[in-house]
Amino acid sequence: GAVVSQHPSRVICKSGTSVKIECRSLDFQATTMFWYRQFPKQSLMLMATSNEGSKATYEQGVEKDKFLINHASLTLSTLTVTSAHPEDSSFYICSAPQRSGNSYNEQFFGPGTRLTVL
């Protein structure tokens, strides 16, 4: 199957700093990518839809100025957590859809980035 990578896999930062997380589709192009966050023992919550060449679409309750998304190419989307605070500590996962043999678009998930804000 298709491969989605994320970098870094883990980051620890001080409160107030900004952190950039990259999501790459390695062997396919993705005009759309999705960003999720996952708290311990909780579900993945969709944060935003990243659209290549246009603005991201944010889910209700997600601060777009806090979580900046840039989808600069067909294989790369970045999520920047600005002025991170301890409550932003979470597991961030991206995904990208790729059409399979039939009409189904399979979502391929990255391995996730664990952010810890001290």
Place this chain on the structure above:
Amino acid sequence: QKEVEQDPGPLSVPEGAIVSLNCTYSNSAFQYFMWYRQYSRKGPELLMYTYSSGNKEDGRFTAQVDKSSKYISLFIRDSQPSDSATYLCAMSHEYNFNKFYFGSGTKLNVKP
């Protein structure tokens, strides 16, 4: 009320047991139903997907969807220790397929 409900477990079974994992949902517009497996600190990987109601089998895994009851299941036959992971159900609408609604995940432990 959450759109998708899933018992978080943990569920502990002996090797070789049949495992039943379930999710309920409230939105009748869901048409795509997926099961993902997630190992600790890794991204989810797709196990099976089903469109609308019915059953689907793939090796030791069987997915069932009952839209009338808004209930989906994943059965694992002859469970193995390597099946130990968190299993997430996910659903989406026909008109916005890529927006997934996830269950909270059920942690499964298969004991050797």
